[in-house]
Amino acid sequence: MSLLVLNDVGRRFGALQALSGISLSVEAGELRAIIGPNGAGKTTLFNLISGYFPPTDGSIVFGGEPITAGTPTALVKRGIIRTFQITEIFLSLTVRENLRVAVETAMGLNLRPWISAAVRTVVMNQVENLAEIVRITAKLDRVAGELSHGDQRVVEIGIVLAKSPKLLLLDEPTAGMGDEETHHMTDLIRRLNKDQGITMLFVEHDMAIVFGIADRITVLDNGRMLAEGNATEIAANPRVQAAYLGHAA
Amino acid sequence: MSTDLATETARTAPQARTGMSRRTIGNVVLGVVLLTVPLWLPLVGGYTDLASRVLIYALAAMGLNLLLGFTGGLSFGHAAYFGLGAYGVGLMLKYETHSLFLALGVGTLVGGLAATLLGPIAVRRRGIYFSMITIAIGQMFYFIAIRWNTLTGGYDGLSGFARPKFAGPGHLLSMGPTGMYYLVLAAFAIAALLLWIVLNAPLGHAFVAIRENHKRLTFLGVSTQRYIAISFAISGFIAALAGGLNALLDGFASPNLLNYSMSGDFLIIAVLGGMRNFYGPLAGAVIFVLVRDYVSSVTDNWMSVIGLVFVVSVIFFPMGVLGFFNRKSGS
Amino acid sequence: MGLLLLFNAFNGLIQGAFYALMALGLALILGLNNTINFAQGAFMALAAYFAFTLTPYVGFWGGLIIAPLLAGALGLAIETSLIRRLYNRKDPIYTLLLTFGLAFIMQDMIRTIWGAQGKPLEIPQFLNQPLSSTYFFLTGYRLFVVGVALVGTAALFGVLRFTRIGIRIRAGNSDLETISALGVNIYLLRSANFVIGIVFAGVAGILAAGQLGLNPNMGDALIMPAFVAIVVGGVGSLVGSLLGGLIIGLASGITTAFYPAASEVVIYIIMGVMLVVRPRGLMGQEGLFE
Numbered sequence: 001m002s003l004l005v006l007n008d009v010g011r012r013f014g015a016l017q018a019l020s021g022i023s024l025s026v027e028a029g030e031l032r033a034i035i036g037p038n039g040a041g042k043t044t045l046f047n048l049i050s051g052y053f054p055p056t057d058g059s060i061v062f063g064g065e066p067i068t069a070g071t072p073t074a075l076v077k078r079g080i081i082r083t084f085q086i087t088e089i090f091l092s093l094t095v096r097e098n099l100r101v102a103v104e105t106a107m108g109l110n111l112r113p114w115i116s117a118a119v120r121t122v123v124m125n126q127v128e129n130l131a132e133i134v135r136i137t138a139k140l141d142r143v144a145g146e147l148s149h150g151d152q153r154v155v156e157i158g159i160v161l162a163k164s165p166k167l168l169l170l171d172e173p174t175a176g177m178g179d180e181e182t183h184h185m186t187d188l189i190r191r192l193n194k195d196q197g198i199t200m201l202f203v204e205h206d207m208a209i210v211f212g213i214a215d216r217i218t219v220l221d222n223g224r225m226l227a228e229g230n231a232t233e234i235a236a237n238p239r240v241q242a243a244y245l246g247h248a249a
Numbered sequence: 250m251s252t253d254l255a256t257e258t259a260r261t262a263p264q265a266r267t268g269m270s271r272r273t274i275g276n277v278v279l280g281v282v283l284l285t286v287p288l289w290l291p292l293v294g295g296y297t298d299l300a301s302r303v304l305i306y307a308l309a310a311m312g313l314n315l316l317l318g319f320t321g322g323l324s325f326g327h328a329a330y331f332g333l334g335a336y337g338v339g340l341m342l343k344y345e346t347h348s349l350f351l352a353l354g355v356g357t358l359v360g361g362l363a364a365t366l367l368g369p370i371a372v373r374r375r376g377i378y379f380s381m382i383t384i385a386i387g388q389m390f391y392f393i394a395i396r397w398n399t400l401t402g403g404y405d406g407l408s409g410f411a412r413p414k415f416a417g418p419g420h421l422l423s424m425g426p427t428g429m430y431y432l433v434l435a436a437f438a439i440a441a442l443l444l445w446i447v448l449n450a451p452l453g454h455a456f457v458a459i460r461e462n463h464k465r466l467t468f469l470g471v472s473t474q475r476y477i478a479i480s481f482a483i484s485g486f487i488a489a490l491a492g493g494l495n496a497l498l499d500g501f502a503s504p505n506l507l508n509y510s511m512s513g514d515f516l517i518i519a520v521l522g523g524m525r526n527f528y529g530p531l532a533g534a535v536i537f538v539l540v541r542d543y544v545s546s547v548t549d550n551w552m553s554v555i556g557l558v559f560v561v562s563v564i565f566f567p568m569g570v571l572g573f574f575n576r577k578s579g580s
Numbered sequence: 581m582g583l584l585l586l587f588n589a590f591n592g593l594i595q596g597a598f599y600a601l602m603a604l605g606l607a608l609i610l611g612l613n614n615t616i617n618f619a620q621g622a623f624m625a626l627a628a629y630f631a632f633t634l635t636p637y638v639g640f641w642g643g644l645i646i647a648p649l650l651a652g653a654l655g656l657a658i659e660t661s662l663i664r665r666l667y668n669r670k671d672p673i674y675t676l677l678l679t680f681g682l683a684f685i686m687q688d689m690i691r692t693i694w695g696a697q698g699k700p701l702e703i704p705q706f707l708n709q710p711l712s713s714t715y716f717f718l719t720g721y722r723l724f725v726v727g728v729a730l731v732g733t734a735a736l737f738g739v740l741r742f743t744r745i746g747i748r749i750r751a752g753n754s755d756l757e758t759i760s761a762l763g764v765n766i767y768l769l770r771s772a773n774f775v776i777g778i779v780f781a782g783v784a785g786i787l788a789a790g791q792l793g794l795n796p797n798m799g800d801a802l803i804m805p806a807f808v809a810i811v812v813g814g815v816g817s818l819v820g821s822l823l824g825g826l827i828i829g830l831a832s833g834i835t836t837a838f839y840p841a842a843s844e845v846v847i848y849i850i851m852g853v854m855l856v857v858r859p860r861g862l863m864g865q866e867g868l869f870e
Binding site: 373380385386388564 | 616665666669672678681683685687804808844848851852
């Protein structure tokens, strides 16, 4: 069974038809890239799936249940977690504190005005675990705002990982990064997908990354689906070449 | 040494150990200084009631600062809860009881519950809007106090009650200036300890995270409004406790205690001392109350001087004096 | 009773006109300067005292025009020397406390220069006459106040709609970054906007002094209702602030007829109800300044 299914989904903003006729299904464990030129509707698609606003047409099904009218909070509870184009972390806190509040949220501890040493240990161990997974252990006690852009992105992924996402939505995870940071991030995405088995949707501009790691690729253009397939199929698709790759070349 | 909770907890092990011991030393020194105030203050020309006033303002500002500095909610209406505490204590002592602790408890409860009930209305909006709503809600109580003459004494304030001479079981405590000071100090210490515990627990972590980035927290599935309302309520209870103590100190409750300019005093105390620092409000209260006490005794233009304190601290000490010295010693 | 009610309603409407004038000035400054200007009441008092000093030389009408401009000039000096330093601090607390402190200083200066006692502001004789013996409360001055409020408001909306600077101010309210990217000098725009807001406060102050006389704290009584007017009307909407001012003025006036003690509290109750029923206010935009 597919984990995420979109049936003929569309979104209008007043007179503007931002997305229309989007039908796709993402299998559990899949690493799916969404590509397309600027304004193709990629972020709008993310906003619909994560409940930022509802679609005006069509329906969305997650894990066999309809989530078309879900709010962000409700969808987070179901396991749909996202990152943003702009990194959203807690800038004046240390990396450890960033991860700690995420772990406490995931464990449902937020309302606790005090905490036993035993629970504190569980929290801190989980923080260390997350840091290992995203490989930020060496910088745990640095203030997040002083880290490089790439490291801040990694911290954000650590934060969302605390919630054990079933579906992780990454909006341009490598935007603005240097070569080394980009390499680190793509490696992280691949490991999270393969080792942790997390289903992922990511928006990406860098074609080398997309063709390098994505299981399947969905191409959007002007709010519509242009093509879908694996890297070889997409690279060979004449419509994609004309509409998208042609622009880039 | 930095006492900034937000970034200071959970450093690497060796640093944490030295940080811990330095903080412990700091707390012990502070404790000794505060405990011995009635002994040394007269030697430097002060009087004990002035020290009580400093601690009462510090307590109110520390409560406010949970919301302001640690949760990122700019309330300009905390005088209302301070004032409600004061009127609550005054009315209890005037009409209902001679028990100091009962009166103080009721006053704290009245102001705290008001904050608990009204906070959820204010937190429906954020930013400047939140501030304006808190001011307006606060002013409502001010106008009720000056119009409900028969109960509150109107513009003239509530008088005709006095601090009981003794408090506690079997006249344990003599409530002269010294006894009053130790009562205030005990309240301050308990409230500070509770705040410290909360700030080091998941609840406090959530508060700070909201201040830092409420959007991130919302997209982790946390309904941030609820937490801001909780912070609002806790800070309201502490402000009310401070107001109740203020009424005991003066044997009088003025409607000005409810007015927004009083809220401004608490805010500037927090900012002046350092709103990201746990003890910032205490430092701010020492400076603010002493400057005001001194200036109003030497010039009629004391309002201008207080105004200048606002302007100078905002322009030159945005992180407060503790933040300012931390940065100097840190770099 | 009917006459009393009418009298109080009319009184409330005039009060509402003051609130609206104050609220408009505050809302302008809140919008573009991102500042809750606590000194608005002090600027108002200052303009009224300027008018008081000028009237013997230039007459009431001269004072009504020159004094708000003088207050505006002082506003310009304060905006460029102090408030401007704080625009890039994200937290609104700094401008709020700065203007709060400035209000203290300005009030104290007024007291030092002109004295703490109340003073009357002379208004032209012909404005002081009741227009009708039955409706004795309809003095020329009261109608004049309403007239000036209307003209002032119309002028403001005209400026915002039709002049280049007005259009930029409105654009800046909704998206400052974009108009900055378009090459508009934001510092200049914010200064101009601040001055307009202060001139509004100045006019309101002189009109109020003509009716109630002068005292150093005269602004205090108007600034809080002006905040409430903005919250009720909806942050981000000038029309909303205007309506909010009139509504709470009227409500306060009518309440005076039935239960005078509640005339101040009623506006806060209106605000509370509005916040519960419609948190963004009458005409407010969702999410602005949040």
